[in-house]
Amino acid sequence: xxxxxxxxxxxxxxxxxxxxxxxxxxxxxxxxxxxxxxxxxxxxxxxxxxxxxxxxxxxxxxxxxxxxxxxxxxxxxxxxxxxxxxxxxxxxxxxxxxxxxxxxxxxxxxxxxxxxxxxxxxxxxxxxxxxxxxxxxxxxxxxxxxxxxxxxxxxxxxxxxxxxxxxxxxxxxxxxxxxxxxxxxxxxxxxxxxxxxxxxxxxxxxxxxxxxxxxxxxxxxxxxxxxxxxxxxxxxxxxxxxxxxxxxxxxxxxxxxxxxxxxxxxxxxxxxxxxxxxxxxxxxxxxxxxxxxxxxxxxxxxxxxxxxxxxxxxxxxxxxxxxxxxxxxxxxxxxxxxxxxxxxxxxxxxxxxxxxxxxxxxxxxxxxxxxxxxxxxxxxxxxxxxxxxxxxxxxxxxxxxxxxxxxxxxxxxxxxxxxxxxxxxxxxxxxxxxxxxxxxxxxxxxxxxxxxx
Amino acid sequence: xxxxxxxxxxxxxxxxxxxxxxxxxxxxxxxxxxxxxxxxxxxxxxxxxxxxxxxxxxxxxxxxxxxxxxxxxxxxxxxxxxxxxxxxxxxxxxxxxxxxxxxxxxxxxxxxxxxxxxxxxxxxxxxxxxxxxxxxxxxxxxxxxxxxxxxxxxxxxxxxxxxxxxxxxxxxxxxxxxxxxxxxxxxxxxxxxxxxxxxxxxxxxxxxxxxxxxxxxxxxxxxxxxxxxxxxxxxxxxxxxxxxxxxxxxxxxxxxxxxxxxxxxxxxxxxxxxxxxxxxxxxxxxxxxxxxxxxxxxxxxxxxxxxxxxxxxxxxxxxxxxxxxxxxxxxxxxxxxxxxxxxxxxxxxxxxxxxxxxxxxxxxxxxxxxxxxxxxxxxxxxxxxxxxxxxxxxxxxxxxxxxxxxxxxxxxxxxxxxxxxxxxxxxxxxxxxxxxxxxxxxxxxxxxxxxxx
Numbered sequence: 001x002x003x004x005x006x007x008x009x010x011x012x013x014x015x016x017x018x019x020x021x022x023x024x025x026x027x028x029x030x031x032x033x034x035x036x037x038x039x040x041x042x043x044x045x046x047x048x049x050x051x052x053x054x055x056x057x058x059x060x061x062x063x064x065x066x067x068x069x070x071x072x073x074x075x076x077x078x079x080x081x082x083x084x085x086x087x088x089x090x091x092x093x094x095x096x097x098x099x100x101x102x103x104x105x106x107x108x109x110x111x112x113x114x115x116x117x118x119x120x121x122x123x124x125x126x127x128x129x130x131x132x133x134x135x136x137x138x139x140x141x142x143x144x145x146x147x148x149x150x151x152x153x154x155x156x157x158x159x160x161x162x163x164x165x166x167x168x169x170x171x172x173x174x175x176x177x178x179x180x181x182x183x184x185x186x187x188x189x190x191x192x193x194x195x196x197x198x199x200x201x202x203x204x205x206x207x208x209x210x211x212x213x214x215x216x217x218x219x220x221x222x223x224x225x226x227x228x229x230x231x232x233x234x235x236x237x238x239x240x241x242x243x244x245x246x247x248x249x250x251x252x253x254x255x256x257x258x259x260x261x262x263x264x265x266x267x268x269x270x271x272x273x274x275x276x277x278x279x280x281x282x283x284x285x286x287x288x289x290x291x292x293x294x295x296x297x298x299x300x301x302x303x304x305x306x307x308x309x310x311x312x313x314x315x316x317x318x319x320x321x322x323x324x325x326x327x328x329x330x331x332x333x334x335x336x337x338x339x340x341x342x343x344x345x346x347x348x349x350x351x352x353x354x355x356x357x358x359x360x361x362x363x364x365x366x367x368x369x370x371x372x373x374x375x376x377x378x379x380x381x382x383x384x385x386x387x388x389x390x391x392x393x394x395x396x397x398x399x400x401x402x403x404x405x406x407x408x409x410x411x412x413x414x415x416x417x418x419x420x421x422x423x424x425x426x427x428x429x430x431x432x433x434x435x436x437x438x439x440x441x442x443x444x445x446x447x448x449x450x451x452x453x
Numbered sequence: 454x455x456x457x458x459x460x461x462x463x464x465x466x467x468x469x470x471x472x473x474x475x476x477x478x479x480x481x482x483x484x485x486x487x488x489x490x491x492x493x494x495x496x497x498x499x500x501x502x503x504x505x506x507x508x509x510x511x512x513x514x515x516x517x518x519x520x521x522x523x524x525x526x527x528x529x530x531x532x533x534x535x536x537x538x539x540x541x542x543x544x545x546x547x548x549x550x551x552x553x554x555x556x557x558x559x560x561x562x563x564x565x566x567x568x569x570x571x572x573x574x575x576x577x578x579x580x581x582x583x584x585x586x587x588x589x590x591x592x593x594x595x596x597x598x599x600x601x602x603x604x605x606x607x608x609x610x611x612x613x614x615x616x617x618x619x620x621x622x623x624x625x626x627x628x629x630x631x632x633x634x635x636x637x638x639x640x641x642x643x644x645x646x647x648x649x650x651x652x653x654x655x656x657x658x659x660x661x662x663x664x665x666x667x668x669x670x671x672x673x674x675x676x677x678x679x680x681x682x683x684x685x686x687x688x689x690x691x692x693x694x695x696x697x698x699x700x701x702x703x704x705x706x707x708x709x710x711x712x713x714x715x716x717x718x719x720x721x722x723x724x725x726x727x728x729x730x731x732x733x734x735x736x737x738x739x740x741x742x743x744x745x746x747x748x749x750x751x752x753x754x755x756x757x758x759x760x761x762x763x764x765x766x767x768x769x770x771x772x773x774x775x776x777x778x779x780x781x782x783x784x785x786x787x788x789x790x791x792x793x794x795x796x797x798x799x800x801x802x803x804x805x806x807x808x809x810x811x812x813x814x815x816x817x818x819x820x821x822x823x824x825x826x827x828x829x830x831x832x833x834x835x836x837x838x839x840x841x842x843x844x845x846x847x848x849x850x851x852x853x854x855x856x857x858x859x860x861x862x863x864x865x866x867x868x869x870x871x872x873x874x875x876x877x878x879x880x881x882x883x884x885x886x887x888x889x890x891x892x893x894x895x896x897x898x899x900x901x902x903x904x905x906x
Contacts, residue, residue, distance in 0.1 A: 115740040117702075136589055140702075160582075169699030174744035175702035196747045217702070217740055220589075220673030224569065246828025247620030249570075249593075249628035250672070287568040287670055291627035294649045319880065375699025375830050 010075050011054060017071045022105070023066045024056040033082065033100050038090035040327055042387055043278055043411040050091045053080060053100035057066035060105050062190060062212045069188035069210065072099055072439055075332055079184065080441045083122065083153020083208035086100070086145040088324060088415040091157040091205045095443035101210060103177065105219050111214065112137070116177065118215045121152025126374075129221075134140055137218035140167040140175060144325035151252050152211045155179070159203060159408075162254045162283065162319050164371035164420075165245055167219065171202055176216055181209030183434035191434070207440045208431035222285040223309030224253055226318040227292065228272050229280040229301040234259045236343040237278040238350050238368060238379070240299035245370040245377035246348070247295065256322035259366040262384060268316045272305040279304075281322050288398065311417040320338050323382065330384050338365070340379040340397065343406040346373070353379055362386065364396060414446050463855050464507060467552075468523045474517045475558070476800045486535065486859055491543035491779055494791055495840055496864040505783065506533060511835050513558050514573075515635065517663045522641035522663065525552055525892055533635065534659035534895045536575065536606020539598040541777060543866040544610040544658045546698050548896035555665060556605050563666065565590070569630065571668045575606025583676075590671035592738060593620040593628060605664045608632070612861075613657060615736065615772050617824035623666045624655055629669055635661030636887035642706045644887070653883040658868050659882035668854055669732035675738040676762035677706055679771035680745065681722060682754040683730040686711045687810055690731040691803050691821060691832070693752035697735070698823040698830035699801070700748065704738035709775035712810065712819035715837060718783040721769045725758040732757075734775050776835065779820050783837050793817070793850065795834040796826070796859040799870035805856055815839065815851060866892040 015023055038044040054077075059065045078098030085092055094100060098336045106122035112132050119128055125146040141163030145161060149158075156178060160169040167175055178194045179201050183297055188214060193200060200211045205296060209347040231237035234257075241257040244250060254258045257280050258266075263273040273279045282302070284292055286309055296303055307315065327339045343351055357366050365384040371378050387393060397407050408418055416423055431440070469474055477483060487505040508532075512518045525532045531551030533759040538545055559575035565585050570579055571846075579598040582591045594616030596602055602611075608629060613622040620628055630649045632654050643665060646653060652661045676716055684690035694710040697703060710733050716726040726732045733754070737745055739762055749756055752777050760768065774782060780792045797806055797846060810819050818837040823830050840846060861871055884893070 115738060166701070172702035173700055173706075173747060174741055177740075177743060195743055217704075220675075222673075246621070247626055248624035248825045248828060251627075251670075285568060287630075289625055290630060290648055292624060372701045377700060379830050 008216040014071050014075050014077060015055070018057065018076070019069060021067065022060070024057040024058065030054070030056050030100065033085070033090075033102055035088060036082070036085040036087045036092050036322075036347070038088055038093060038413065040088050040324070040331065040369045043390055043393070044090050044212045044413055048090045048413060049097055051093050052097065053094045054097045056100040056102050058102045058105050062180075065101070065182045065188065065210055065212055066188050068099065068101060069182050069184055072430065073186060073188060073437060076437055076439065078442050080382075081156065081210050083150030084124070084145070086143065086149045086153065087157040088410050089205075091118070091444070092153075099438075103436070103445050104150060108428050111183060112218075115163070115218050116275070117189070118216065119151055119216055119453050120213055121211045122150050122194075123314050125149055125151060125154060132218050133221045136221055138221040139163065140217060141170070142217040144320055144323040146319070151214055151216065155202060155214060156204065156206050156211055160371055163219065163256045165252055165255055165377060166372065168372040168374070171199065174217065175213070176202055178215035179209075179211055180213040181211050181434070183209060184439045185434060185436060200426050204424075204427050204440060205444055207415065207435075207444055208427055209434055209440070214261065222253075224249055224283045224288055224312075225286045225309060226305075226307040227284065227289070228269060228280045228305035228318070229282065229296050229381060230273055231280070231299070232277065232303045233244045233250060233300075234278045234302065234366065235350070235354055236299050237280055238353055238366075240295065240301055240378075241280060241368055241370055242348055242350060242377070242379065244292075244295060245326070247373075250288045250295070252283065252288065253282065253369040254319060254322060254443035256281040256326070257366075257368040257379075262326060262330065262367055264327070265333045266321045267329070269286050269321060276350065281318050281422055283319065286313055304372050323369055327382060336387050338385050338387045339392050339410060340381065340383045340385060340400070341408040342383065342400060343373070343408070344379045344381060345404045346378045351377065353381075353404060355403065356400065356405070359397070413444065416446055463530075467524050467528045467530060467543060468508070470527070471510065471520060474520065475511040477511065480606065481880060483507070483509050483553065484537070485553055486549055489535070489538040489540045489545050490777075490864065491541055491546060493541050493604065493777070493784065494864045496843055496846070497543050497866055499544045499886070501866060504546050504548055506547045506565075507550045509553040509555050511555045511558050515559075515633075516553070518635045518663055518880070519641050519643065519666055521552065521554060522635050522637055525769075526637050526639060526641060526890060529892065531888055531892050531895050532663075534609065534663050535725070536603030537577070537598070537601045539596065539602045539606065540610040541863050542610070542658075542871050545606075545895070546866070547894070550890075553880055557603060559665065565671075567737065568671050570671055571631075571666060572668055574603055574664045575603050578604055578607060585671050586674045588695035589674055591674040592616065593670060593672040593886060594623070594765055597773055597776040599772070602891055604667055604669065608655060608667060609657065609659050611897065613824055618705055618830060619825065621825040621827070624652065624668060627670065629655055629667070631668035632662075632664055633666035634664050634887070636662060637892045638887060638889060653879055656799070657877075657880050658897055659869065660897055661880055662887055662893070675706075677705055677736045677757075677765075678739045678742055679733045679760040680737065680756060680764060680792055681725050681758035682733040682735065682749050682758045683726055683769070684752070684754045685730065686718055686817065687731045688803070688807055689752050689754065690733055692711070693748065693754055694823050695746075695803060695823055695830070695832065696752065697748060700744070703741045703744050705736065705741065705773060707772060708823040709734040709779070709817075710821040710823075710832075711779065714815070714820050715779060715783065715820055718786045719781070721757075721775045721780070722774060734771050736772065755884075771882070776822055780835060780837060789840050791838050791840045791846070792863060793834065793836045793838060793853070794852060794861040794863050795836065797832045797834060798857045799826070799831045800827045803832065804832075805858060808856065809853065809858070813849070866897065868897050870901055
């Protein structure tokens with residue numbers, strides 16, 4: 001039931017069927033819009049090199065999406081959905097050509113109410129934030145790419161980020177209220193999924209539906225201050241991070257802990273961070289700056305930099321040096337650097353963090369991001385790895401896994417092999433219904449339902 | 454250095470020195486204002502029976518407090534501070550007579566800003582909430598007595614409550630920004646304590662300073678919905694409570710789990726709770742009602758009652774059937790009932806909760822209140838105990854302690870023997886400075902500094 005390459009003449013028929021909808025056929029443009037940030041991984045870079053769609057379609061609304069869906073079904077053309085292409089797993093790189101469905105024109109904010117908003121999939125996170133802040137709210141969590149990333153892309157390809165220290169991950173119940181998805185059935189339709197049913201499509205890389213609209217909860221918009229705190233000892237920095245994460249009386253949004261030499265890659269921040277120092281990059285509510293000073297004192301750190309919410313537009317945005325932007329900046333200095341994505345065990349003593357820090361030294365530079373999992377703040381990590389060979393990278397991954405570290409391997413392009421590790425039967429069943437011809441982002445899943453093979 | 458009874462003629466001199474300040478001398482009134490809710494404990498009831506102050510002084514502002522302090526020092530009169538008298542440990546029952554300092558006239562809300570407020574000590578919690586909600590904020594946590602309790606009394610004699618599932622306890626760093634306290638030195642003065650220094654006076658029962666003003670953080674005011682969820686199995690209700698507490702994507706303020714027959718004591722709630730059912734009494738953000746329904750389904754419960762924020766003024770306030778109001782309502786039906794205050798171990802399997810529920814059955818009726826301790830949501834409990842003898846009560850307490858349950862014994866009137874268990878040297882040192890004559894609420898501490906004995 002997989003798709004077969006379309007004869008060249010069929011493209012004309014498909015294009016004709018989509019009259020009035022924006023279509024990009026320029027090869028350079030199409031190649032560009034077939035990319036994402038999988039290039040952070042030398043392995044994916046090699047595996048996905050040259051993979052490109054045949055054309056890009058940019059629908060302006062759901063009606064156009066339905067027309068595109070109908071055409072793809074009619075001509076049996078693979079369809080790969082993309083937002084802004086800020087993912088790192090090759091989520092929106094098409095393996096079998098076909099149509100790239102670029103959702104970035106669908107930027108309608110349907111409504112924003114206290115605590116909740118409904119938007120089209122192509123709305124940028126920063127754009128919703130701006131609108132929501134007018135009434136005192138903001139996105140609960142955002143990736144470090146919030147300026148460019150779309151909400152639909154974040155839901156389909158992301159998992160959490162800045163704010164996850166409060167609200168956990170996107171997949172946690174209550175962090176996504178509704179999804180509206182267009183199918184690739186014989187007669188495509190839009191289906192509204194609410195409550196637990198959103199999990200059928202959440203973080204599924206567009207393999208089982210085109211997300212057109214989303215209803216998402218918002219969090220109260222505190223005036224967020226930014227701060228850099230430096231430490232002479234990495235473990236003091238890490239323990240400070242855990243303590244801040246566990247301080248229920250202090251309001252925070254971001255706890256990023258970087259071991260030296262990572263700060264040396266963060267150029268505009270360098271002036272604040274002494275050579276050899278380890279740095280905590282933080283966002284806390286302005287009202288929590290006073291208790292923060294006490295906590296910093298307790299852990300022997302120094303507040304090296306501070307910016308109040310009113311100055312948010314001035315200078316750099318600290319958040320854009322955290323999460324996977326840390327990797328981006330490091331790679332700008334040294335392109336041989338790659339990264340891991342890890343979840344350390346819930347253990348306040350940070351024993352395993354310390355062990356890995358000691359064991360791998362400069363080869364695996366420690367970069368912790370604290371976030372909540374099932375009510376407990378734990379250190380996630382996006383360690384920077386000095387890449388040598390695939391064998392060595394896998395050896396490092398294996399060693400981490402043996403010590404109880406969960407690795408959401410960012411060097412694979414198969415959905416189940418990354419953060420998932422297991423097959424989501426509910427998602428597969430939904431896929432079977434909405435994608436009878438296997439046209440959605442083909443090749444990104446290793447497993448299909450048994451009766452489907 | 455303890456105080457000695459004042460000769461009767463000295464009262465006239467003291468009263469004369471306080472001309473213009475409201476003084477109550479009527480014996481009935483004084484006796485009434487020497488009481489709190491220690492009567493929930495048959496043991497404290499007996500121990501504190503007949504303890505009363507000599508007169509009550511009701512200062513209108515800090516200047517008057519300073520005059521009262523000076524007079525008490527001059528005449529070496531014990532001084533016991535009280536707010537609304539809603540405590541349960543006899544915190545504001547004077548053991549050696551003297552002056553009762555009733556702070557309830559000091560109701561000035563100095564200012565309210567986003568996320569923070571400064572108030573005089575006698576402001577009622579509900580009063581600040583009302584003011585703060587005008588700009589979208591509210592108290593982070595409140596006892597179930599929020600309608601009558603004062604903020605000063607809550608800080609001095611309370612520890613947490615409704616909202617502690619988000620922000621932990623009052624003693625956690627960041628939950629109290631500043632305290633202004635008047636001393637009983639030879640020349641009394643007002644001292645401002647900020648940051649970690651507030652811990653010198655926080656929850657010290659007024660043994661080392663008269664709190665006149667406080668600066669406290671606020672939390673964002675969600676539209677809170679109330680809900681009652683019923684369960685056929687108590688452990689299903691308890692596990693549901695833990696799961697809701699750990700659901701980072703769901704916004705909640707109150708998770709109270711009551712085992713049958715406790716619901717039978719909560720008269721206005723009875724119509725919603727079938728006989729023999731166990732009930733969760735909840736406050737969640739309105740936007741979390743939809744995911745709540747999914748969570749309830751997962752744990753096999755039934756939503757029996759729901760009230761939206763707009764109807765907050767109608768019918769009963771669910772919060773007033775939780776925390777120690779549960780005990781109040783039960784005692785209104787059966788005055789032989791008393792209670793415990795417990796913190797169960799952080800263990801998501803709730804093994805010890807289950808063990809105690811099975812072991813004590815109807816004698817110790819399980820009443821859980823979930824709150825955060827150091828970043829982890831755990832079940833606290835205010836179990837209702839069918840009181841027989843002091844020996845049996847102590848046996849029950851001892852058994853709990855042996856199984857790893859922390860008991861903040863509400864049957865003692867000594868500061869260190871209740872929730873504290875240990876001596877706070879910082880508070881003792883501060884006491885030594887501000888109370889050289891040992892006039893503050895004498896007899897409520899067992900330990901003094903060594904060089905002080």
